Amino acid sequence: MKLVQRENGFSIVVNDKEIIEHSIENPCIYVGKGKGTYDMFRGNFKVKDYICEKIGLNDFEISVENSRVIVTFSNKGLNAIKVLFIEEDGRTVVKFLENPDNFNRFWLRLKAEKEEHIYGCGEQFSDFDLRGKNYPLWTSEQGVGRNKNTYTTFMAESMDQAGGDYYTTFFPEPTFISTRKYYCHINNSAYMDFDFSHENFHELQIWDMPEEIIFETGETYLDLVGKLTALLGRQPELPEWVYKGVWLGIQGGTEVALKKLENVVEKGVKVSGIWAQDWEGIRMTSFGKRLMWNWVWDKKLYPGLQEEIKKLRERGIRVLGYINPYVAIEGSLFKEASEKGYLAKNKEGKDYLVEFGEFYAGVVDFTIPRACVWYKEVIKKEMIEFGLSGWMADFGEYLPTDVVLNNGVSAEIMHNAWPAMWAQINREAIEEAGKLDDVTFFMRAGGTGSQKYSTMMWAGDQNVDWSLDDGLASVIPAALSLGMTGCGLHHSDIGGYTTLFEMKRTKELFIRWAEMAAFTPVMRTHEGNRPEANWQFDSDDETIYHFAKMSMVYTNLAPYTKELVKENSNKGIPVQRPLFMHYENDERSYSIKYEYLYGRDILVAPVYEPGKTKWNVYLPEDKWVHLWTGKEYSGGDIEVSVPLGQPAVFYRKESEHVELFKKIGEVKHMGF
Amino acid sequence: MKLVQRENGFSIVVNDKEIIEHSIENPCIYVGKGKGTYDMFRGNFKVKDYICEKIGLNDFEISVENSRVIVTFSNKGLNAIKVLFIEEDGRTVVKFLENPDNFNRFWLRLKAEKEEHIYGCGEQFSDFDLRGKNYPLWTSEQGVGRNKNTYTTFMAESMDQAGGDYYTTFFPEPTFISTRKYYCHINNSAYMDFDFSHENFHELQIWDMPEEIIFETGETYLDLVGKLTALLGRQPELPEWVYKGVWLGIQGGTEVALKKLENVVEKGVKVSGIWAQDWEGIRMTSFGKRLMWNWVWDKKLYPGLQEEIKKLRERGIRVLGYINPYVAIEGSLFKEASEKGYLAKNKEGKDYLVEFGEFYAGVVDFTIPRACVWYKEVIKKEMIEFGLSGWMADFGEYLPTDVVLNNGVSAEIMHNAWPAMWAQINREAIEEAGKLDDVTFFMRAGGTGSQKYSTMMWAGDQNVDWSLDDGLASVIPAALSLGMTGCGLHHSDIGGYTTLFEMKRTKELFIRWAEMAAFTPVMRTHEGNRPEANWQFDSDDETIYHFAKMSMVYTNLAPYTKELVKENSNKGIPVQRPLFMHYENDERSYSIKYEYLYGRDILVAPVYEPGKTKWNVYLPEDKWVHLWTGKEYSGGDIEVSVPLGQPAVFYRKESEHVELFKKIGEVKHMGF
Incomplete structure (x- = not known):
């Protein structure tokens, strides 16, 4: 991390990448006060904010001690907040130290480039490249339809407030990877909204004072996901028995x-x-x-x-089997949890009951260690x-915001x-x-x-x-x-x-x-x-x-x-990967969202429209072999036959698994 | 107008009504900067704002000269704006004098009471009492359906961005009457949003520095509309021939x-x-x-x-006949206007053409006197x-915001x-x-x-x-x-x-x-x-x-x-009046939006549902006579028969027009 000071501003530069740029004219931090409302119906939330104040903190005072950079942002001394920029374990960490005016809204602007792409923010169903829109980050039902222009969404919305939108997801996370080759992660669980729609800056809005905002750069995307998962953790391998076949969902x-x-x-x-x-x-x-x-x-x-x-x-x-974090009121576990005081409470101090569509359940309070x-x-x-x-x-994803938890922290934060x-x-x-x-x-x-x-x-x-x-x-x-x-x-x-x-x-x-x-x-x-x-x-x-x-x-x-x-378990490299992860120099690959690499050597282009016998596929430049016909391709836009049983799948001719793939391409069963 | 000073604030009191209350904790003025976007398709606008800053101006310095009160609002001297409070012609006028930081967003908070009702803001189709919601004020198509939960609105929205919402209207106006018995009018034509949803304050948001904000109190609602129209103007009487019958819309x-x-x-x-x-x-x-x-x-x-x-x-x-402010490109008038330079221009200096659904028209530029x-x-x-x-x-209501007008003023303002x-x-x-x-x-x-x-x-x-x-x-x-x-x-x-x-x-x-x-x-x-x-x-x-x-x-x-x-022409008292205009003490009348008084003496309760033979009507306490049967009522909730040809209409028994009304009640024609 390097601090570059100018007369009317400064920059935080990480491995030659300017991540944060502050000037008196264009401050990097805004603070404010807001009052959020969370209208919930069966896991579908309408979150609104009334922003009472949003103040750009133009003025800055820098003090440097060792490699600790402390900046006091303010307006000529007013609304001051103190922010620490520090390097920890090779990461650049931004810590908010003091918030004497009790601001509950923070906006951090990161430097953005016009041609930049952004990926991540948890599980995004509508967009892969997040550049150009804002993404509220709040775990909820994903929504039925998730597109305000579809009849399904309209009906679900009208009947149950359940239509969703392009950003609604079970798994939002204040974590993203930029094609400027850095990741950013915010260590806080409040409602956030990451706005990637501005040309020159990204604006990260946080409804709480963030503990830490962490940045780290990487040489490649493989390197970046490795570093990100070194920070966040990695999943274990799957049990051996899993690979023996399908799991039949039967009731x-x-x-x-x-x-x-x-x-x-x-x-x-x-x-x-x-x-x-x-x-x-x-x-x-x-x-x-x-x-x-x-x-x-x-x-x-x-x-x-x-x-x-x-x-x-x-x-x-x-x-x-199946389990979830609720216990239905008719059951033995509810009775036990209630008696032991393990259920979250309502404002009156009674067990909070969540309505799940014609039945009720208690919320096991995970803030109680016992x-x-x-x-x-x-x-x-x-x-x-x-x-x-x-x-x-x-x-x-349902935790209601008016539930009273044992640890005393607001359910809005939990x-x-x-x-x-x-x-x-x-x-x-x-x-x-x-x-x-x-x-x-x-x-x-x-x-x-x-x-x-x-x-x-x-x-x-x-x-x-x-x-x-x-x-x-x-x-x-x-x-x-x-x-x-x-x-x-x-x-x-x-x-x-x-x-x-x-x-x-x-x-x-x-x-x-x-x-x-x-x-x-x-x-x-x-x-x-x-x-x-x-x-x-x-x-x-x-x-x-x-x-x-x-x-x-x-x-x-x-x-x-x-x-x-x-x-994935050892290095955090996902099993399903975007094309650009292995083809960084392929411009086109950055906007492909309906194909994926299955590991290094297989490219899958699922048929996601009905009635198709042919399918258009984009292949990055490489030596590709069509799984079912053995036909070779060198990249570009191609069309392949996709009869049922033969999805558009390709493997790399130079893969060490070629023999395995060939065998798979020969699998036949009763006409398929 | 009276200025009441306190240690940490002040109030503007008009005829014993506290209209504006300022304190260091709860400032009455917020300023900021925003960037609006106006996405228009055939008169249907999606207006969005990116609020860059919103700053409460807590600190104040008051100077009083004669009856001129000048308050300099600021944050300890920063972001200062100067506001004049003055009495002019019996009205309390707030003038914004100086805006050295070029703020383009202003929020004025007015004192609100929980039980207060608000009416006006132009022509509102969904709500009459505006308390409890916010109302964007931007003239546009009214929308087709105007209710996001109806199929019609969904279809219109999906197909043409034309569904509208509860606030979309051809005729918005930053003017309202409060049941605290005052009116408020803002003299400015920028986009505004009046938010009546807060318990203790109304927040008026203006996307420009307002010239004047005018308040005036009244003894009665009749008095108030009289005073309001003395300020804004009144309509002339209708030509005599109008009253001779219906206008047949024929093509x-x-x-x-x-x-x-x-x-x-x-x-x-x-x-x-x-x-x-x-x-x-x-x-x-x-x-x-x-x-x-x-x-x-x-x-x-x-x-x-x-x-x-x-x-x-x-x-x-x-x-x-019919006319509108556009001239279609195929016509002689377009040719003439174009040649004379009377049409509004696009950014390239050419005649701006508006698409009206399979045809184009020029916009006559009303900022050119000729x-x-x-x-x-x-x-x-x-x-x-x-x-x-x-x-x-x-x-x-369609003026596009990217049109270039001759007077040099932004189309966003015009x-x-x-x-x-x-x-x-x-x-x-x-x-x-x-x-x-x-x-x-x-x-x-x-x-x-x-x-x-x-x-x-x-x-x-x-x-x-x-x-x-x-x-x-x-x-x-x-x-x-x-x-x-x-x-x-x-x-x-x-x-x-x-x-x-x-x-x-x-x-x-x-x-x-x-x-x-x-x-x-x-x-x-x-x-x-x-x-x-x-x-x-x-x-x-x-x-x-x-x-x-x-x-x-x-x-x-x-x-x-x-x-x-x-x-109406002489006093500004509308022909169709809410019930409370003549029954101020009737609490219930303030929430009646589907009945009206037709002048002082007639009450009309239109049948607005299909298949009805009976209709429920609320009558304020008075001596009412049912127009068609002569049956008398003294007020309250009643039910009347409403066969076709006999709408639910009542007249006051004490009216001086009783003989006229009786005659009307006897009108019969071919079975009706």
Whole structure:
């Protein structure tokens, strides 16, 4: 870090990159006061701010001691705040030391270049390159439709305030990577809004005094994600059994599950898990079948499950379950948590009850250490000891802002921190059981800390449709942006989840989604919120045969995938990568958001539109081989045939895995 | 005006009402800098602001000379602005004297009370009482649907950015009346946003340094509107011929017009005018039939019109036309204006062309005095001398913000001023022709100055539906809020105007709208943008008979209506009045927005829902007589029968017009 002083300003330069530029005319820091309102309906938030004041702090006084730079920003001495710029472990850290006027809004301007691109900010479903818009960072439901110009979004918005928008996400994070080759991370969990729409500056708005703002430069993007994850943490490798096949999302009880399993196994599908989210029982609501939310095996719905788990395990098939951070009021766990004082409170000091659509649940207060211990015991006893090898650790993004938490910190501040706290509970339960190499969980909600605690992410609740902002396509920028935020293991519900209004999952959508999923670390299906309205993996034999082929592609690819997962675990390099990560000099690659590199050697261009037999693909300059035909390409815009069963996938001719890839290209099964 | 000084602040008190309260903790003035963006598509604007700074000016220095109070607001001397508080002609005037830092955003906080109601701000279609929300003030298309939760709004928004919202209006004005019994008016035409959502203060945001902010108190609301219109101006009385019957909105040429006229006259409809908006010819677009926009009689479409005008005049029937502030590029007037340099320019110095949906037009630059003279000559020669007795002076609200005007003032500032400038052209043309007692025009766009220059307003383009925010009902708060802004003459297109998507004007809607229109100063029909999709006044005989009856009600009521119009002209008391204007002590009356007093003695509760045979009405305490049955009521919530032809109308038993009203209640025509 270097401080460059000028008569009317100064710059903070990191490895020859001017990150912050301050002058009396264009201050880098603004402070103010605001009053936010958070209108929440079932996890969908309308957050508004009334900005009472926003003051540019033009004047500055610099004092330098050793390598500590302290700048007192003010307006001729008024509204002064004290900021420390310091180098720590090779990182440039900005610390806000004093805030005597109790400002609760901070704006930091970073120097921007016109041609710069920005990536990250957690899981972004609509945009990959974030330059040109602002991104509110607040964990919430992702929204249904997520595009104000679509009928689906309009209907969801009108009926349930649930339409979402281009920025709504389960996993926002104040962390990004710039093509000026630095990352920026803000250590704070308040509501933020990162505005990348200005030509000459980025403006980072924070609704709290940030603890630290951290910058670090890198030589390459590989280097940068490595450094970022050295700071934030990295995910462990996946258990070995995962790679043996798909996880079938099945509901309905022991008999149904086994029947469905045998049917598809018989027809060639490689299966490594049955994921039964209703292992703890169900309830009916108008949205569809919902779960019981009392995290104990439902013996009625799943008779003999414990015995079956043992038998399946011998066949290399595991059983996965489901949990979330709430306990439904009808259940034994609610009663226990309530009696022990482990639930978050309302303003009257009573257990806060969250309405989840025709039922209520209490919020386990993760700011109470004993509550965490207790919830981990529940996981260890009821899930791990019971025999589950993994689970969906659902939710995390709903924490209402008017809840009263035991640690005395405002829920407005704790809200964005909640997902990682929830991840930590799950992670520690597994670690304490000594099972990190054998048990895994996957989350949709996230934030700073998910890198360290969550074993894997899934993309949440896509619509069962082809929409760009909330369908199949949206999963791709989601995986890529999360990778740029330090979370490199991603997968999605094959076929999507949400069926509302006139939506129905079609056969073609399921098939295309499965093709993409074969090139992600985990292949997992979900019946969706209205299973009967959706095409399922076993809706006809043709679908099963196609699915079987893709499961073979996945299992055959396992040696390669394992290497990628290991690389993610050791170096923080995501499994799914944007093209520019390996082709830095390719200008075009920076704006590609619906293709990805699967590791160094495979390029995947998922078909995300219906009715396609040909697909346009952009290949960066290299020696590429089309997976199914062996045809070679040297880069540029090409068109390939994409019959069902042959997604647009290419491998590098110079890869050391060429033999493996060739074998995969030859996989055939019952017409696919 | 009284200045009350305290140690850490001061108050401006007007007739014992504390209007402005300043303290070091809660300053009354904030200044700042912002950069607005105005995204316009066919008159629908998306206005956004990037607020760079917003600074509370806590510190103050007061100097008093005679009755001039000058306060220098600052932050310990920084960001100083100088403000004069002075009494002028009984009004309290706030003048901003110095702005050395070139701030372009000003926020003035007024003291607010929790139970206070606010009315006015021009023509508001969704709300009458404005307390609880903020109202951007920017003249534009009113929007189609105007409610983000309706399908119509969604469709209009998705297709043409045209959906609108609760505040979108042709006629916004920075003028309001508070139930604390004062009015406030800001003398400036920049974009503003009045925020009445805070409990303890109203915050008026102005995107320019305001010339003057004017306050005046009153004893009663009658007194207040009188004082407000003494400041802003008052509309003239309507020509005598107006009261002889309805204005038939007819298009299609001389023969069609006369045929339609004779048909309904024969069946009993009292007619005082044919309003032929296509007198200057038509063009076809995908939105429907559109006009030619070259303000010269189209002899082909209207052969012999001049002769017919004379003949009709002898029968007491006038002909009205149409004009707007644009000249279509195909026409002779565009050619002339372009050659003379009377058109507004683009940034390249060429004539600015506005796209109006498949055709283009130039903008007559009203900042060029000779252009105004020329346009007035066009009106005088082509319209008044030609024989028209009135016209719709359409548009005025579209002025693009990137147009370059001759006076050098930014179009961002001139935009809101444009409607009144357009009104002035029309008004002066009539005055210069010496015809103010015989010729009238009606506008939808408005702003400060419309009170003085526009002879009458109409409610613009309602949907042909029953929607609250954009259908029949919306016309009522529109009339009332405009009355509270000083414009007391209002009417609407009977049956509404806009047909888009699945909308169609039904027979019932036409009938209910005509019933309401009989109790407004002018009854006028409009075929709508898609005449063939809409029920028209002559679509069947039953409709004609009903319309005939309502025309008789209107003509019979003329002596009373004329008195009201005169009162509006002399005292500024609107013809359509909110209930509280005469029942100040009735708490409930302050929240009634879908009923109105028609002068002192008549209460109208229009039926604004379909399929109703009974209607709930609230009557303030008084002696009321139901117009059609003579049944007496003393006030409160009542239910009355509302068969077609008998809208819910009541008169005061103690009125001096009781005999007239009784006669009207007895009007019968062919079953109605």
